[in-house]
Amino acid sequence: MSQPIQARHDDPRRASAPVRSGRSFTPATPALRVQDLERSGAIVTAISGVFGSRVVGQENLRLTLLASLAAGGHVLLESVPGLAKTTAASALASAIGGSFHRIQCTPDLMPNDIIGTQIFNYGSGTFTxxxxxVHANIVLLDEINRSSAKTQSAMLEAMQERQTSIGGEIHRLPEPFMVLATQNPIEEEGTYVLPEAQMDRFLIKEVLTYPRPGEEHEILDRSTAGTLAAPQQAPSAAVTLDDIRFLQRAVDQVYVDEAVKRYIVDLVFTTRGSGPRPVPNLTQSVRVGASPRGSLALMRVGQAHALIHGRDYVTPDDVRAMRYGVLRHRLVLTFDALAGGVSPETIIDAVFRAVPMP
Structure with missing residues (x-):
């Protein structure tokens, strides 16, 4: 009987290795004007500055939030408690001058507690x-897996449709609108696991790790200096909501070469056990591969990553750079893989090694 894929994965730093194929991915004419690239760079720098003043370390989280915000997607954060998820969300809202709401999920949380309700006014005899x-620019949905399936469904519908329905009346959610949902991987008692189809609606799933010793020492220094908790609003608004809307429109215009699109399609098809160079024994480890939404996410995040780094075109490195966050929650592993300790990152690395870069 053939063996499943080994439980290891590559160093994430290899994601930014330069492309050596000599292939040019630049458009025939500039996709964005120079001033548009400069404005995008200034927006990214300003947000990063506010984030760095509030959160110590967590560079992967910073890049994830920037890419998701620029791409107009939502983020699922998984970590043990105390790794600055709430601080990061409020810092992001402060940086863009947007509204921020935190929703603590509990088993008795009802859909109306999230989307809103109608209240009868006895004085006027009417409903208000x-x-x-959920009607905020940045929404932190804390411990989403503690809410019931009905409540999860209502929240995910709001994320997808960008609107809520209250008493038969449609209410558009503000733009930009971004949800950061968190879940704790170590406490499963009293939780409702998110179905794969619902997890697929998150653009990126980021797994946070403990800070390095130097970073944790800086946290203690900031605490003793009284600078650990910063004001909710940035001293001089870093950027405006109009800037974020501009950034999202700029991502739409980032050029994606046909070779990069074929590369993305080959990668996603390989996760399904086919592709130009199938990974041996992959079906023993992966029960369900990435959906077409995974292809769209790889391209969209690639566009955002390129723009964040000052380019108006996508390279294969942009597709590789955030591959774990885009694909780890879109692969359904088999029982044998889970029992054998095979991680989604291991599968993703095997897929990217098998598919040749253009």
Whole structure:
């Protein structure tokens, strides 16, 4: 009987290795004007500055939030408690001058507690609409797996449709709108696991790790100096909501070469056990591969990553750079793979090694 894929994965730093194929991925005419690239770079720098002043380390989280915000997607964060998820979300809202709401998920949380409800006014004999906390630019959905399936469904519908329905009336969510949902991997009692189809709606799933010793020492220094907790609003608004809307429109215009699109399609098809160079024994480890939404996410995040790094075109390195975050929650592993300790990152690395870069 053939052996499943070994439980190891490559060094994430290899994701930024330069492309040596000599292939040019630049458009025939510039996809964005020079001033548009400069404005995008200034927006990214300003947000990063506010984030760095509030959060110590967590560079992967910073890049994830920037890419998701620029791409107009949502993020699923997984970590043990105390790794600055709430601080990061509020820092992002402060940086863009947007509204921020935190929703603590519990088993008795109802959909109306999130999207809003109608309240009867006995004085006037009419109903008035009270919008729920989901109506904000940045929404932190803390411990989403502690809410019931009905509540999860209502929240994910709001994420997908960008609107809520209260008493038969449609209420558009603000733009930009971004959800950061968190889940704790070490406590499973009293939780409702997110179905794969619902997890697929998150653009990126980021797994946070403990800070390095030097970073944790800086956290202690900031605490003793009284600078660990910064004001909710940036001293001089870093950027505006109009800037974020501009950034998202700029991502739409980042050029994606046909060779890069074929590369993305080959990668996703390989996760399904086919592709130009199938990974041996992959079906023993992967029950369900990435969906077409995974292809769209790889391209969209690639566009955002390119723009963040000052380019108006996508290279294969942009596709590789955030491959774990885009694909780890879109692969359904078999029982044998889970029992054998095979991680999604191991599968992803095997797929990227098998598919040749253009």
């Amino acid at each position: 609409t009270q919008l729920g906390p």
